[in-house]
Amino acid sequence: MDVKKIESLAKLMKETGLTGLELVEDGQQLRLERQVEVVAAPVAAAVPAAPVPATGAEALGVTHEEPAPVKEGTLVLAPTVGVFYSAPGPDARPFVEVGDQVKKGDTLCIIEAMKLMNEIPAEVDGTVAEICVGNGQVVEFNQPLFRIV
Structure with a gap:
């Protein structure tokens, strides 16, 4: 396997979001793995919130929708x-x-x-x-x- 082919496979993996690829060709085996960068967002310290008077939709009695139920099956x-x-x-x-x-x-x-x-x-x-x-x-x-x- 030539370097250009390996580079093109690595580029393809990055473009498609693949994290792993294994190729067997002419008795040669190649396994490519890519680390996915995980960026942790800073977490602010919890501060107790003061009660806020109802305004807008809340004052009119409009409530937020519940999350969609989990689909069965x-x-x-x-x-x-x-x-x-x-x-x-x-x-x-x-x-x-x-x-x-x-x-x-x-x-x-x-x-x-x-x-x-x-x-x-x-x-x-x-x-x-x-x-x-x-x-x-x-x-x-x-x-x-x-x-x-």
């Missing part, structure tokens, strides 16, 4: 980094669509990783309630792909 997570494909080919019908009944082991999609096509099976019986990614989208390890109820 089982998430199917990406087992690897790669490209998500919803169908076996460009002109083929998708493996599953929202509302389809699936059985444990049914193929839901394909993730292409390192030119290998990995079929992703359903982990439970149920109904496809949500498809969390789009066809051709790059997915990360443990990214939700489907929600099955």
Whole structure:
């Protein structure tokens, strides 16, 4: 493997946000890993707040919305980094669509990783309630792909 190819792979990793890449070519193996910079924001000391009289929307009795409830069902997570494909080919019908009944082991999609096509099976019986990614989208390890109820 030449240095220019390794540099282009490192650049690709940075541009796409990948943190790891493994390549086997002509009997040679290369593993690249990238550290993600985490910047910690300074935390201010807690100061007890003085009561503030109600104004604006609060004075009119308008309240803040509650956070959205957690969606029920089982998430199917990406087992690897790669490209998500919803169908076996460009002109083929998708493996599953929202509302389809699936059985444990049914193929839901394909993730292409390192030119290998990995079929992703359903982990439970149920109904496809949500498809969390789009066809051709790059997915990360443990990214939700489907929600099955």
